[in-house]
Amino acid sequence: MADGLMDEYNEASAASYLGLSARTLRRYRLMGRIGHHRSPGGRISYTLDQLIDFQLSTRVAPSQDGAAAA
Numbered sequence: 001m002a003d004g005l006m007d008e009y010n011e012a013s014a015a016s017y018l019g020l021s022a023r024t025l026r027r028y029r030l031m032g033r034i035g036h037h038r039s040p041g042g043r044i045s046y047t048l049d050q051l052i053d054f055q056l057s058t059r060v061a062p063s064q065d066g067a068a069a070a
Contacts, residue, residue: 005048008037014046018054028054 009017015025028034035050 008045008047009051011044011046014051017051033057 006013011025012022015022018025020028025034029036029044034046034054037045037047039045
């Protein structure tokens with residue numbers, strides 16, 4: 001892609017994109033918290049859409065008064 005983003009990410013690249021460790025991403029995958037693809041050879045990959053969906057699903061709503069929670 002021209003903007004520097006890839007179409008598919010391996011586990012290490014996806015974890016880096018999300019700001020997680022590869023171990024945490026693997027745990028989330030095993031828990032079903034993030035979508036993924038598995039190749040016939042067993043390799044795990046993530047699409048950019050799957051990574052964005054995960055980011056959106058883990059966002060915390062701002063408080064009513066707009067102040068940061070302590």
